[in-house]
Amino acid sequence: MKLRSIELALPHAAEAAAFLTGIWGMASAEVRGQTHYLRGSGPFPYLVALEESAEAYVRSTTFTCARERLEELKVSVTRANLPARPVTSDDPGGGRGIIVELAEGELLRFLTDTSEVAPIEGKDLPVKLTHIVFNATDAEATGTLIEQALGFRVSDRTKGMVFVRCNESHHSTAFARAGFSSLNHIAFEMADMDAVMRGIGRLRDHGMVPAWGPGRHGPGANVFAYFIAPFGPVIEFSTAVEKVPEDYQPGAPEDWTWPEGRIDQWGMSDKDFAGLRAAEEKFRHRRDWGPQPLNEEQA
Numbered sequence: 001m002k003l004r005s006i007e008l009a010l011p012h013a014a015e016a017a018a019f020l021t022g023i024w025g026m027a028s029a030e031v032r033g034q035t036h037y038l039r040g041s042g043p044f045p046y047l048v049a050l051e052e053s054a055e056a057y058v059r060s061t062t063f064t065c066a067r068e069r070l071e072e073l074k075v076s077v078t079r080a081n082l083p084a085r086p087v088t089s090d091d092p093g094g095g096r097g098i099i100v101e102l103a104e105g106e107l108l109r110f111l112t113d114t115s116e117v118a119p120i121e122g123k124d125l126p127v128k129l130t131h132i133v134f135n136a137t138d139a140e141a142t143g144t145l146i147e148q149a150l151g152f153r154v155s156d157r158t159k160g161m162v163f164v165r166c167n168e169s170h171h172s173t174a175f176a177r178a179g180f181s182s183l184n185h186i187a188f189e190m191a192d193m194d195a196v197m198r199g200i201g202r203l204r205d206h207g208m209v210p211a212w213g214p215g216r217h218g219p220g221a222n223v224f225a226y227f228i229a230p231f232g233p234v235i236e237f238s239t240a241v242e243k244v245p246e247d248y249q250p251g252a253p254e255d256w257t258w259p260e261g262r263i264d265q266w267g268m269s270d271k272d273f274a275g276l277r278a279a280e281e282k283f284r285h286r287r288d289w290g291p292q293p294l295n296e297e298q299a
C-alpha cells in the first residue's frame with residue numbers, strides 16, 4: 001500500500017498550480033479539462049490534482065495497492081458498513097478500485113492496476129507525498145476505525161495526534177485532535193535535508209517564511225518545514241521519516257513529551273499556531289457520490 005496523491009477542488013486552480021510549479025518546486029504533469037495535475041521526481045504520474053471549483057474542498061486522498069489488498073479492503077469496508085463505492089479512475093495513471101468515506105467525512109480512494117511513469121531529474125522536486133494529515137473531532141475513534149476497516153496500523157499517539165501507517169513508513173496519514181474535521185496538511189517528501197533547506201530558501205526568495213520549522217518531529221523523526229500556501233492549505237517540506245517494523249509498539253502520549261518550551265527535537269523555530277489553524281479550516285471533505293455495493297465490478 002502506498003500513498004500516491006491528493007485530489008483538491010478549489011477556485012483559481014491555475015494560480016495554485018503556478019505557485020506549486022513556479023515556487024514550491026513541482027513539475028506540471030498534465031492539464032485535463034479543468035484539472036491541473038502536478039508531479040514530483042518519482043514514478044507516480046501525479047501527486048496533486050487541482051480541479052477548478054467555486055469552493056475549496058478535498059475530493060479524495062489516493063492510495064495504490066495490489067489487487068489482493070483491494071479485495072481485502074472491499075470485505076473489511078463492507079463489514080464496517082462505511083459509505084463506499086467502486087471507482088474507475090479518470091486521472092493520469094488510471095486504475096480501478098474503491099472510494100471510502102471515514103466517520104468524519106475523510107475520503108480515501110484505493111486503486112489497483114494503476115500505471116506509473118519514468119522518474120525525472122530535478123533536485124528541488126519533491127519525490128512523492130509522504131503523508132496527508134487530517135483534523136478530527138475524535139481522532140482516537142478514527143484511529144480505531146482505520147485499523148479495523150482498512151487494516152492500517154496506529155504507530156503512535158501523542159497529546160495532539162494519532163499517527164497511522166499503511167506500510168513500513170512510520171506514518172502515511174495522521175489524525176489531529178483538533179475538535180473539527182478538515183485537511184490539516186499535505187507533506188511532500190524531499191530527497192534529503194539539503195533539499196528541504198533549499199526549499200525554505202526558495203520560498204524566502206518569494207517573501208514566504210515557514211509557519212513552523214525547520215525542525216525535527218518526535219514520532220517519525222522526520223525533518224519538517226510548514227508553509228501556508230497562497231491558495232489556502234498548509235503544505236510541508238519533509239524528509240527522512242522513520243521506517244518501523246511490523247511489530248512496532250505504539251507509543252502513548254506520555255511517551256512523547258517535550259521539555260518546557262519545546263515542541264520538536266531542535267527547538268530552533270517558532271510556530272504560528274493561529275495562522276496554521278486558520279489555514280487548516282480552508283479545505284473540508286466533500287462527498288459528491290452515493291454509496292454502492294463494492295462487489296459489483298465497474299464497467
Ligand SMILES: [Fe+2]
Nearest residue numbers: 131185187236
Ligand atoms: Fe507533517
